[in-house]
Amino acid sequence: xxxxxxxxxxxxALTVVITIIAFIVLMPMFGPSFMHTLMAGRMHNGMNGMxxxxxxxxxxxxxxxxxTDNGTFKVSYTTENAIAINQMHTWVLHVETADGQxxxxxxxxxxxxxxxHGHGLPTAPQVTEYLGNGDYLVEGMKxxxxxxxxxxxxxxxxxxxxxxxxxxxxxx
Ligand SMILES: [Cu+2]
Numbered sequence: 001x002x003x004x005x006x007x008x009x010x011x012x013a014l015t016v017v018i019t020i021i022a023f024i025v026l027m028p029m030f031g032p033s034f035m036h037t038l039m040a041g042r043m044h045n046g047m048n049g050m051x052x053x054x055x056x057x058x059x060x061x062x063x064x065x066x067x068t069d070n071g072t073f074k075v076s077y078t079t080e081n082a083i084a085i086n087q088m089h090t091w092v093l094h095v096e097t098a099d100g101q102x103x104x105x106x107x108x109x110x111x112x113x114x115x116x117h118g119h120g121l122p123t124a125p126q127v128t129e130y131l132g133n134g135d136y137l138v139e140g141m142k143x144x145x146x147x148x149x150x151x152x153x154x155x156x157x158x159x160x161x162x163x164x165x166x167x168x169x170x171x172x
Contacts, residue, residue, distance in 0.1 A: 054116050056148035060167045068162035071098060073155055075164050077138075085146060085172040088123070091138040092131065095155055102134025106157035110138060112150050121151075146172025 065076035074096040080089055095103040108127040113120035125140040143149055152165045 056116070056167075056169055060148070062167050062169070064166065066164060066166070067098070068155065068164040070162050072160050072162035073103060073157075073164070074098060074100065075153065075155070077151075077166065079141070083141075083143060083168075083170055085170060086142065086144050088140060088142045091125075091141050093127070093136045093138055093153060095134050095136065095157075103155070103157045104134070105130055106136070106155050108136050108138075108156075109154045110141075111152040111154070114145075114147055114149055116148060143170055146170045 064078070065074070067074055076094045077091050078094075079091045083089060093108060095106055095108070097103060110125040110127070111120070121142070122144045123140045123142045125138055125142075127136045128139045129137040131137055141151075146169075148167065148169050150165050150167060152163060154163050155161065
């Protein structure tokens with residue numbers, strides 16, 4: 001009778017030990033892929049609760065040359081061919097009047113963000129130099145993740161003020 005109880009206890013103890021060993025041995029093999037998926041989702045969502053892998057809305061205008069919201073200026077920008085995530089870089093913004101004359105010495109402010117994530121730009125980019133011929137140097141541009149970004153410029157020259165929003169999607 002006592003012997004049987006002892007055997008039962010030993011069997012249970014052995015099973016527990018084997019299970020624990022199996023877990024320790026197998027976890028490094030299956031763990032990382034499982035945990036990574038779990039944690040990646042948590043971390044992304046944790047930023048503001050709105051992050052997700054939602055695709056950008058269809059029908060967005062990705063043109064780099066466009067007319068401002070009220071038709072006051074024609075604006076275009078140039079940047080590096082492939083913008084690297086988390087890399088500080090510069091843009092050159094070109095501003096013309098509606099009839100194609102370069103706009104000199106405008107006051108340009110920069111704003112932007114990811115509408116689907118509810119966050120703005122990680123930096124505060126600024127126009128630091130007027131390059132002539134309607135060209136403005138924008139310094140401090142940075143995007144910290146891939147996806148759909150909006151970059152907004154407010155342009156004031158003399159009595160004229162207008163805004164424009166460029167869309168871009170970054171791989172990342
Ligand atoms: Cu984001």
